[in-house]
Amino acid sequence: MAAGNTAAGTGTLALVGPGRAGTTMTLALLELGWEALAVAGRAPDAPSTQAAAACLGARPTLVSEAGRGATLVVVATPDRAISAAACAVGPSLEPGALVLHLAGSVGLDAFEALRGMRSDVRVGALHPLQSFPSTTMGVERVRGAWAAVAGDPQTEELAVALGMRPFALPDAERPLYHAAAVVASNHLVALLGQVERLAASAGVPFEAFAPLVRSSVANAFGVGPARALTGPVSRGDLATVEEHLRTLDPGERDSYRALAREVARLTGRRDSALDRLLGDMRNAPANPDPDPEY
Numbered sequence: 001m002a003a004g005n006t007a008a009g010t011g012t013l014a015l016v017g018p019g020r021a022g023t024t025m026t027l028a029l030l031e032l033g034w035e036a037l038a039v040a041g042r043a044p045d046a047p048s049t050q051a052a053a054a055c056l057g058a059r060p061t062l063v064s065e066a067g068r069g070a071t072l073v074v075v076a077t078p079d080r081a082i083s084a085a086a087c088a089v090g091p092s093l094e095p096g097a098l099v100l101h102l103a104g105s106v107g108l109d110a111f112e113a114l115r116g117m118r119s120d121v122r123v124g125a126l127h128p129l130q131s132f133p134s135t136t137m138g139v140e141r142v143r144g145a146w147a148a149v150a151g152d153p154q155t156e157e158l159a160v161a162l163g164m165r166p167f168a169l170p171d172a173e174r175p176l177y178h179a180a181a182v183v184a185s186n187h188l189v190a191l192l193g194q195v196e197r198l199a200a201s202a203g204v205p206f207e208a209f210a211p212l213v214r215s216s217v218a219n220a221f222g223v224g225p226a227r228a229l230t231g232p233v234s235r236g237d238l239a240t241v242e243e244h245l246r247t248l249d250p251g252e253r254d255s256y257r258a259l260a261r262e263v264a265r266l267t268g269r270r271d272s273a274l275d276r277l278l279g280d281m282r283n284a285p286a287n288p289d290p291d292p293e294y
Helices: 020-031 047-056 079-092 108-117 135-142 153-161 171-202 206-223 238-247 250-267 272-277
Strands: 012-016 035-040 059-061 072-075 098-101 122-129 146-151 165-168
Touching: 012 020, 012 079, 020 035, 020 047, 020 072, 020 122, 020 135, 035 047, 047 059, 072 079, 079 098, 079 108, 098 108, 098 153, 108 122, 122 153, 146 153, 146 171, 153 165, 171 206, 171 250, 238 250, 238 272
Parallel strands: 012 035, 012 072, 035 059, 072 098, 098 122, 146 165
Antiparallel strands: 122 146
């Protein structure tokens, strides 16, 4: 069967970039009936390459040879290395093979050089909008996750076969989309890191905040972020906000103040007193005298 006619749920594949995301997505494809032929990384004998190859039941190989016999090649390198990796695997690609990357910040432009040297292959981009802390947990999270797709129609077919919810994303929108993904994942985790620090300072278990966090996130997606707001800024309780700022360690104030400004933005309410309170006070005394206006 020609590679271009391969059904989305079956075929042979190779993985270039044996990290968590690539290994997770490849494992998910194996569950659909795909066969992993090769894994390529920094070198065939590199520990990461050997581990991924053993996990997937594939042979470790050079990047330059990874495409042989594969109808699908998944490029899961760091974003900046996708173009070079695709060009390196290019000579070994089978005619009609689909070359797919998993990055969120770049699109089909990452394959421009590959398409210049191999016009007989197809390209696609599939970014799973999900975090994969481990391959085991990752495979469980693939189904139901959203995925940004672009390129050859088989890319979307693969996402659907994996139980994902694909949406088309043009290359021009990828930087903004990826920024949103970083805020939703990394920045949210960093914010919870601040919760953990403040909780520890108060002698309260971090786990005690889990129900509040989960219900707040559920509310935001259930009724929208603006309607889900609670707390002193949304109520206009400036005295409490000021007390928080006085109590917080100086190293914690900037992030508190920045997020409080975002809460104020969501309320849509203009409050000059709040604006002054949440302004840059890094050079202010640690315990300023209360402003009578508050």
